[in-house]
Amino acid sequence: MVGLGGTAEKLQKVASMAEDVYKKLNEMRKELNALRETVERVDDQTTQNRALLEALADQQGIDVDTVLAQTAIEEAxxxxxxxxxxxxxxxxxxxxxxxxxxxxxxxxxxxxxxxxTDDTTDGSA
Incomplete structure (x- = not known):
């Protein structure tokens, strides 16, 4: 029954590889969740900044929609x-x-x- 020893070794290698993949998957899941939190935080900050900029533009009499439309036209x-x-x-x-x-x-x-140059000089210098 020498063949069973080789099979057990192969199964152990496969199980070890599966365990490594599972650990890596969990690490990636944690990284993805952290990335999502970062994106949500940046999105919230962007929303707050936009509100501030629109308020400042309103105080200065600047039409935000017109500026955004003009910017979109220039970029296009x-x-x-x-x-x-x-x-x-x-x-x-x-x-x-x-x-x-x-x-x-x-x-x-x-x-x-x-x-x-002005060619209509009167000659007096």
Whole structure:
């Protein structure tokens, strides 16, 4: 009956492996419960922070729904993450974004001057 000794050894190994798996499963269960508690705590804090921010926005006359809608629109718009630089020309020679530096934009950026020289000097220096 030498075969029974080998079978008993194999059964012992399987039982030992099952016990290890059971311990690991219990550890993972505890970790999952701790993670759930953390998520609930963060969710509660986020809800409180949102309420505070909405109250502050209301005091400042800011419409939260409009800000959120505008943010969602901006996030949904395609960006220049396709490897091209904003304002760079594409294959057709047109700019990849619709922002341009008009003289008005340049004037605003330079404190009210466009940076162009005035050619109407009277010659007196």
């Amino acid at each position: 718009e395609p960006t220049a993450d396709d490897g091209t630089e904003p304002g760079a020309a594409d294959e057709t020679g047109t700019a990849t974004d619709d922002t341009s530096d008009s003289p008005t934009d340049a004037a605003n950026a330079n404190g009210g001057t466009t940076g162009a």
